[in-house]
Amino acid sequence: MTAVTASHLYYIKLGRGGDWEAESLRDGVLRFGYREAPHDLCARGDWQGVWEAMKSIRGDAGAATRDVNQIRAYYEADEHSIFITFVGGLLYWCRPNGPVELLDNRSHRRQTAEGWRNTSVNGTLLSADRLSGRLLKVQMFRGAICDVRAGDYLLRKLSDQLSPEVAAAEEAERALMTAIVELMRLLTWQDFELLVDLVFSTSGWRRVSQVGRTQKTVDLELILPSTAERAFVQVKSQATSAALNDYVARLAEADAYDRMFFVWHTGDIAEESSPAGVILLGPRKLSRMVLDAGLSSWLREKVS
Known part of the structure; x- marks a missing residue:
């Protein structure tokens, strides 16, 4: 243009x-x-x-x-x-x-x-x-x-042009997000669940169940106090399309929640192909959320 x-x-x-x-x-x-x-x-x-x-x-x-x-x-x-x-x-x-x-x-x-x-x-x-x-x-x-x-x-x-300074900052941000993905993959599954919990809490969500100790199909059960919305979050270190489809099928009749999140850091699922009613948070989107939440330092300390 x-x-x-x-x-x-x-x-x-x-x-x-x-x-x-x-x-x-x-x-x-x-x-x-x-x-x-x-x-x-x-x-x-x-x-x-x-x-x-x-x-x-x-x-x-x-x-x-x-x-x-x-x-x-x-x-x-x-x-x-x-x-x-x-x-x-x-x-x-x-x-x-x-x-x-x-x-x-x-x-x-x-x-x-x-x-x-x-x-x-x-x-x-x-x-x-x-x-x-x-x-x-x-x-x-x-x-x-x-x-x-x-x-x-x-x-x-x-x-729609960027100044040289902004372009350099965006390039540095992309490099940091790539590094965040690699660091997330070094976490234990327990620490990865904790990271996801922290990401959601900085967005206003409040956990109402213990991490990893709720129903078989739910890792995190959350509520958003400002709207009283309820959500469940499935957290997977490694995920496949088959695992996602199975999870969606098992929760198809659940009506106790307003939103469903499926979160992972490694897998072959396309982040843009969200099933109806499901919000997919794969490594690319999650790395952005970690960065925006100011959790990159926490992440580095966890794996160093």
């Missing part, structure tokens, strides 16, 4: 209090206020004349300069520019297209090349909670339009 590029990157507030957000996103337009801006001068590119007009209104040269910078960005931005805004916890972006239209109430409207979108070029949702504060702080701007200072970061997010 071709990387996203732009000659200019701008943040825009779509009306006071977001008054124009719904219209802009729905109709694929860029709305802009500054009703006092002299449209004819702006359209001709007479920015000195615009500055003089705004200074006479504002009575302050600095304020007039800030006004002209925003107005000029709106009028002169073309399809090589990108505007972003934030609505409902999502980042939206678009490229302006065509001339500025002066509406009857003297506010402004421009068309966009392909409307607003809230995903990257590969379809990744641009959720604000997954974006850097360096970019999010642009929302604190008190005017209508400003430059995006975190431009390189923004273009990488729109292009």
Whole structure:
């Protein structure tokens, strides 16, 4: 996929209090206020004349300069520019297209090349909670339009590209997860059951039966206090598809539990092929859970 590029990157507030957000996103337009801006001068590119007009209104040269910078960005931005805004916890972006239209109430409207979108070029949702504060702080701007200072970061997010630092961190994380799998395979079956118990407890599950001492088909019996859900967990150091199928069949009629987990670290079961009603946690998924739970140090100490 071709990387996203732009000659200019701008943040825009779509009306006071977001008054124009719904219209802009729905109709694929860029709305802009500054009703006092002299449209004819702006359209001709007479920015000195615009500055003089705004200074006479504002009575302050600095304020007039800030006004002209925003107005000029709106009028002169073309399809090589990108505007972003934030609505409902999502980042939206678009490229302006065509001339500025002066509406009857003297506010402004421009068309966009392909409307607003809230995903990257590969379809990744641009959720604000997954974006850097360096970019999010642009929302604190008190005017209508400003430059995006975190431009390189923004273009990488729109292009689904990683910075060299993040790419290196992900590579190191993958190596650590591979090492975790190998370490899990050095555990005794009792210690592996204990590890699984610790993983679930860090996720909020509470054990209500003894490890390895419950019903024949259940190694861990758990409850999630926040929802009162009950789960049973079968833990296998080594597992086969036949063992999984047998286990599922024996529990097909069980109605005392809301979830079933089947956990193993060695075996020929495909982690993506979960039977109906069964959550499979094989070495790949379990290593991620061990890492996220902060149990890698515990694991190293157990086998060292």
